[in-house]
Amino acid sequence: MPCCPPITAGELSQADAEKMAAMFKALSDPVRLRLFSKVASYAGGEACVCDISDVGVSQPTVSHHLKKLREAGLLTSERRGTWVYYRVAPSVVAAMSAMLDLRI
Amino acid sequence: MPCCPPITAGELSQADAEKMAAMFKALSDPVRLRLFSKVASYAGGEACVCDISDVGVSQPTVSHHLKKLREAGLLTSERRGTWVYYRVAPSVVAAMSAMLDLRI
Numbered sequence: 001m002p003c004c005p006p007i008t009a010g011e012l013s014q015a016d017a018e019k020m021a022a023m024f025k026a027l028s029d030p031v032r033l034r035l036f037s038k039v040a041s042y043a044g045g046e047a048c049v050c051d052i053s054d055v056g057v058s059q060p061t062v063s064h065h066l067k068k069l070r071e072a073g074l075l076t077s078e079r080r081g082t083w084v085y086y087r088v089a090p091s092v093v094a095a096m097s098a099m100l101d102l103r104i
Numbered sequence: 105m106p107c108c109p110p111i112t113a114g115e116l117s118q119a120d121a122e123k124m125a126a127m128f129k130a131l132s133d134p135v136r137l138r139l140f141s142k143v144a145s146y147a148g149g150e151a152c153v154c155d156i157s158d159v160g161v162s163q164p165t166v167s168h169h170l171k172k173l174r175e176a177g178l179l180t181s182e183r184r185g186t187w188v189y190y191r192v193a194p195s196v197v198a199a200m201s202a203m204l205d206l207r208i
Binding site: 007008009010011012014017018020021022024025027028029030031032033034036037038040041055056088090093094096097098099100101102 | 111112113114115116118121122124125126128129131132133134135136137138140141142144145159160192194197198200201202203204205206
């Protein structure tokens with residue numbers, strides 16, 4: 001797990017807060033969040049950038065948002081031939097979920 | 105639960121994405137995230153704004169950030185006498201956690 005204890009466990013350290021805030025920021029845009037859910041729900045857990053076109057924004061905008069999600073660590077990417085394939089980084093997303101889990 | 109199916113269930117609708125993006129945005133600032141964890145971990149699940157002072161920012165800044173968290177629905181507040189008391193909104197935070205839960 002990249003980070004952090006559940007929020008009910010105590011005040012986050014400055015370092016952990018900066019790390020997690022950057023991840024939440026990556027999901028703070030509606031288009032980016034829809035793209036993220038699209039990749040996450042794709043058959044096989046992987047989406048080719050070439051398959052992602054019907055989200056109401058241009059292809060360069062799609063690529064820009066996917067790059068932001070990758071930079072935040074929420075997606076991983078791999079180039080195969082002409083296309084880049086994106087996949088959710090399960091441990092990172094699980095860490096965000098666990099941090100907000102009030103049942104822990 | 106205010107919103108949404110887990111991200112692996114399919115692409116989020118535009119309306120759901122806007123709703124959830126606003127919540128993630130509320131947690132996208134390190135100071136706000138630390139304040140949030142501080143309230144969430146307070147004894148009794150409730151913190152008086154008068155108790156929150158040692159986070160490295162001024163009291164007006166603390167109030168500003170707590171207001172943002174309240175507006176996003178992540179905290180509830182109640183004025184009692186001189187002070188405002190903050191509490192985590194469990195169903196909202198649980199919804200964010202569940203949405204990112206890849207195990208579902």
